Amino acid sequence: MTEAFIYDAVRTPRGKGRSSGALHEVTPMRLATTALEAVRDRNSLDTSLVDDVVLGCVMPVGEQGADIARVAVIQSGYAETTAGVQINRFCASGLEACNMAAAQVMSGQSQMAIGGGVESMSRVPMGSDGGAWATDPAVALPTYFVPQGISADLIATKYGFSRDDVDSYAVESQKRAKRSWDEGRFSKSIIPVKDINGLTILDRDEHLRPDTTMQTLASLDPSFTVMGEQFGFDSVAMQRYPDVERIEHVHHAGNSSGIVDGAAAVLIGNKESGIRTGLKPRARIRSFASIGSEPTIMLTGPSFAAEKALKIAGMTPSDIDLWELNEAFASVVLRFMQALNIPHDKINVNGGAIALGHPLGATGAMILGTMVDELERSGKSTALVTLCVGAGMGTATIIERV
């Protein structure tokens, strides 16, 4: 099988995903082209060598609709022959896009492809695309649908993570994110978003709250209590998990991923394409996997996806130097660490979505890039990147610095 290499990874900063956020004035198309143009320009890339651009986008409606990937390719002035496809694996879309781009390369069907993602959560809010799972009674009732927040609280309850546990995790995430910015750990990848005159709109992640403490978090009310207790979702979850007497609601805005806007792109190609473009590979993709898991608890997929990817790569958890799991909710990471016995100092070393935000379709590609940078910075060798996924899935990718 052909080997797939990562040649470059870029991302926009993440703007707060509301009308007061800096990127609210920027269209998702412009976010996507910012990333695509950066990949081309900073590598002097002959885009006719890029066979396909795969972009994750979770709300592909309105201005993010109608195959935003292909239109972004055209808009960025890429070669006409570069195709574009938008995909949706919910929160792992950005990583899945990279995996699909890698798969094209590994199968020999593409020489070079870009994986990435885009999401303007401030402009195309969550829920915009409807869907049957929550609303269609014929689907929701037999499959025990609950919203993700309830699932996250269920994980905390079932696996014994207290409010203190999830809050401590959140405080540490903020601390690590601040250090990363202070030390310039993200500077290799960040592409400022600029206006029509070339003036910078945003060049820094905007969602961080570095002054977060246990005390500031303690003042926040749990977000999913009303939903759970008054709208019946706790009961639905308990009917699926009858060994749970009651759901402890521990998650809130301060220990869950932030709603933000942003885009990312990762350039992937085979060895020959590197030679042809004169680019040096930065990391090799060892394996990747997606997997389905129980949909009501929904967010426990990462450990299964990680195990699957490890098996494909012929590796064990001890072969991984750095772990990166999207901080959708604090309990998701705590459960992952518990399931695979991973020490906190090896996972999400530069902070995560609790501090930095989670632009749904783009996050996977962003954190893949973060790991490429971090392997190079720390001189470590292997990293496993994974995300929990709506409707009970997980996606994981293992990379190795070259």
Next chain:
Amino acid sequence: MIDYNVDGDGVASITWNMADRPMNVMNGDSIGAFRDAVYKAIGDKAVKGVIVTSAKNDFVAGADLTNLLKESKDAAKATQNSFALQKLFRDIEKAGKPFVAAMNGTALGGGYEICLACHRRIAADNPKALIGLPEATIGLLPGAGGTQRLPRLIGVSKALPMMLEGKKVDPKAALALGMVDEVVAPADLLKRAKDWILNEGQSSHVKPWDQKGFRVPEAANTPRGAQVFTAGNAMLRAKTQGNYPNAQYIMSCVYEGMLVDIDTGLKIESRYFVACTQSKEARNMIRSLFFSIGEANKLANRPKNVPTQSYTKVGILGAGMMGAGIAWACSSVGIQTVLLDSTQDSADKGKAYSAALLDKRIKSKRGTEADKEKQLGLIKATTSYDDLKGCELIIEAVFEDRNIKADVTKKAEAQIATDAIFASNTSTLPISGLAEASSRPANFIGLHFFSPVDKMPLVEIIRGKQTSDETLARAMDFVKKIRKTPIVVNDSRGFYTSRVFATYVTEGLTMLAEGVHPAIIENAGKMAGMPVGPLALADEVSMELMYRVRQQTKKDLGDAYKSDGSEPVLQTMVEKLGRIGKKAGKGFYDYPADGKKKLWAELSKHFPVKPEAEQPDVQDVIKRLVYIQSVETARCLEEKVVIDVRDADVGSIMGWGFPPFRGGTVSNIDTVGVQPFVAECDQLAQKHGARFTPPKLLRDMAAGGKSFYAA
């Protein structure tokens, strides 16, 4: 059956008038006649509009359930029939001339769906009239356009609870909801209907949903609609535990139907309706909740040839919670009630219970000060046995102690006529034993009320060894008079209801002793369809009481007493831990003053929980909790404690909340199938103990391929 008439102004009247029935109902015959009349009116150019009304007190009470399921056996045929009915109603809607429903009285189910098909609904101001779509309560759904027209008319979020809960409202409330357009004085009803036809009706006989640009504001493809359905689905599962397919089908009809045009929506509704008619849940609910309860209310098992007894004065001994509740029940139907206790204070307190209930009614506008005064005037709180003179019936509701009961029996019997009935409200002590204190045991009977009496509709009538047919018949007359449902059982320890109900609690406690996770036990109870989990129920009943009853039984039975797996649990909770239940604020649960009850954190110290891998599947736990009740009921049938299987079903649903979708403890066996039920019980017996061993009655039925009810 259906009268048709056209007046001089060209207004046709289609009048429901089923001579051979107490109420108008929709069946093949009446629908056929109605159809003929509708098309006659539509086809007659001289007819300017049509009034649909009834010549009876009620409008139309709904579908005739007698043959509904039988006639729906063939799903293809049932679907065609349903389509045909939908077409009839749709043709009314598109008639090109106005149809008005002149709702003179109760319009339920199909009856109200006729009204929904009309262009205007005018109801007579009759506070006794009920309007609604109650099909959900018997396992069905409104299948004649109700799920499509009501949400289009009043909105999804208002229509869903009406249909899911099967609410019935009076005309004024219906007006407020938008379910009717006008409420007028009964005398003006037909005049106003005709007026509307000749005036506004001539230009407004196109339904909103037949007009261009109509959109359902809360369809699922709108932000508001998405919220309504997302939360609605969860609330529905929380409430039904997924046990009532018809409830989901109602949601589905509305969800799917609001995304399409009405004609497509009606097709969707028909298919889900037919699915309901094929379901075991509808079969069980129609049988038990409609027919069996109906038969019980009609006193089907009343001994014949005994003249009906009327009641004017009843005495109640003991003004505690039960006595006070029974006093309420008697006085609320106009019976003079003597409420006797050993102190005037206690007697007054018992009477105050009725006063409090009446105050609540006034507050919720369901009663007036005058009503209160009148009803309280009927209750005499006293300590004097002399006041019992003239009572046709005495109900003893004193402490469960044989000596006290014997004493009050003698004192009361000294005051009443020789043919008066003496009833005991005991829930545990055998009636024949108590009758030994009576000088006329033939007139001695058990009337087992359920708490709280004002809410619980069942009375378990217990026949002692010497109770006469006449006494039984007259006692049944009394239960009917106070508007409760009687079931008749023979004397035995715990009678029927207490005995079988106890098995549910006992099984839960036994599982706790086995190391089953208490949350699984409790959730399984609720998922089985029971109102609360067995541990919570033990807390409510009070473990002290349960323990005391056991000690008494042990004393009474001597060597014949059989202990079980729950006994050590009771002993630990009562004797060792003093956690006797909710009353004491601590049992299996803690009851914090400011929050919801929570399983006691230290429970696992005393009843160690098996590791997760060894925990049973929740479906197996549900099976144990349900089957134990059915197998105990089968034993009651074999021992002739219960004679009529319908009484067993009705008693289980109304007495202790056995899940209606299972049809009752007996119907549950039929639903599983007698043969498979016996086989499964044998397996359960092997695994969990002889209490699951099916009695001979069941084995014989299984061998003979028999069922309790005709298929």
